[in-house]
Amino acid sequence: MLELDGFTLAGRVGPVSGEFRAGALTLLIGPNGSGKSSLLAGAAGLVEGEGRVRLLGKDLHGFDLSELARQRAMLAQQASLPQGLRGYELLALAAEPVGGVSEAVCVAMAGLGAPLGLDGLYARHVNQLSGGEQQRLLIARTLLQVDPGVNPDGALLLLDEPLAGLDWQHQLATLRLLRRYADLGLAVVASIHDINLACQYADEIWCLHRGRLAARGGPEVITPELIAEVFGVAVRLLEQDGARLLLPDTEAGC
Ligand SMILES: Nc1ncnc2c1ncn2[C@@H]1O[C@H](COP(=O)(O)OP(=O)(O)OP(=O)(O)O)[C@@H](O)[C@H]1O
Numbered sequence: 001m002l003e004l005d006g007f008t009l010a011g012r013v014g015p016v017s018g019e020f021r022a023g024a025l026t027l028l029i030g031p032n033g034s035g036k037s038s039l040l041a042g043a044a045g046l047v048e049g050e051g052r053v054r055l056l057g058k059d060l061h062g063f064d065l066s067e068l069a070r071q072r073a074m075l076a077q078q079a080s081l082p083q084g085l086r087g088y089e090l091l092a093l094a095a096e097p098v099g100g101v102s103e104a105v106c107v108a109m110a111g112l113g114a115p116l117g118l119d120g121l122y123a124r125h126v127n128q129l130s131g132g133e134q135q136r137l138l139i140a141r142t143l144l145q146v147d148p149g150v151n152p153d154g155a156l157l158l159l160d161e162p163l164a165g166l167d168w169q170h171q172l173a174t175l176r177l178l179r180r181y182a183d184l185g186l187a188v189v190a191s192i193h194d195i196n197l198a199c200q201y202a203d204e205i206w207c208l209h210r211g212r213l214a215a216r217g218g219p220e221v222i223t224p225e226l227i228a229e230v231f232g233v234a235v236r237l238l239e240q241d242g243a244r245l246l247l248p249d250t251e252a253g254c
Pocket of ligand 1 (some may be wrong): 011012013030031032033034035036037039040077
């Protein structure tokens with residue numbers, strides 16, 4: 001789906017090679033400054049680096065902006081909200097690349113409303129919402145843009161720290177929605193800081209360290225040794241009923 005071949009942004013990330021696969025939820029982890037946002041921006045075609053980035057086999061920089069807006073959606077880390085808009089107007093913006101608000105858009109919005117708790121937010125001015133409420137609307141806008149029921153060209157979903165500022169209920173709801181969009185056939189990629197949630201929900205985890213991939217694979221690649229090397233913290237691994245949990249090792253002084 002989205003192939004990176006030696007992608008590099010000098011001083012920020014790379015070289016990184018690999019593929020974000022259709023139907024898979026890929027979660028990026030790594031310390032602050034390890035290159036997660038830079039990699040997502042490169043995958044979205046928002047910055048041009050060295051190496052190659054191909055979406056559905058075509059060089060990303062061969063897409064015109066409207067074509068790109070139909071094929072991929074990106075939630076930026078500190079997305080700014082247009083002033084003066086109400087919640088439903090913000091969501092309606094997502095429908096612009098696919099011809100405006102239609103019945104299919106309303107159906108998709110209704111499907112996002114319950115898990116993201118949007119019903120009380122549609123009529124309110126977005127700049128008067130709490131940080132977490134704004135984030136939930138921004139997540140919905142991003143998902144809507146490439147929702148298969150709305151946009152048959154939607155292929156790639158990129159989200160930079162979608163869980164930032166969300167309470168636990170909405171963190172889990174968001175991860176379940178990302179899982180659902182991957183199951184619908186999209187390539188879904190998000191950066192997150194909660195390593196245990198990454199292990200629980202990801203099909204594939206990419207662990208970045210100083211701009212390079214330190215590990216890539218299923219949850220089993222995230223070991224206490226890797227965490228010590230990449231994050232510089234001691235953790236111990238608990239395994240029960242197939243679940244894996246990394247806990248700070250308090251005896252090691254953490
Ligand atoms: N616009 C920019 N110009 C130059 N360097 C940048 C720019 N944005 C980020 N960097 C640098 O690139 C490196 C990677 O930053 P990036 O934002 O990709 O990390 P990150 O893993 O997303 O971090 P965080 O977890 O803090 O969000 C850092 O050293 C950062 O200081």
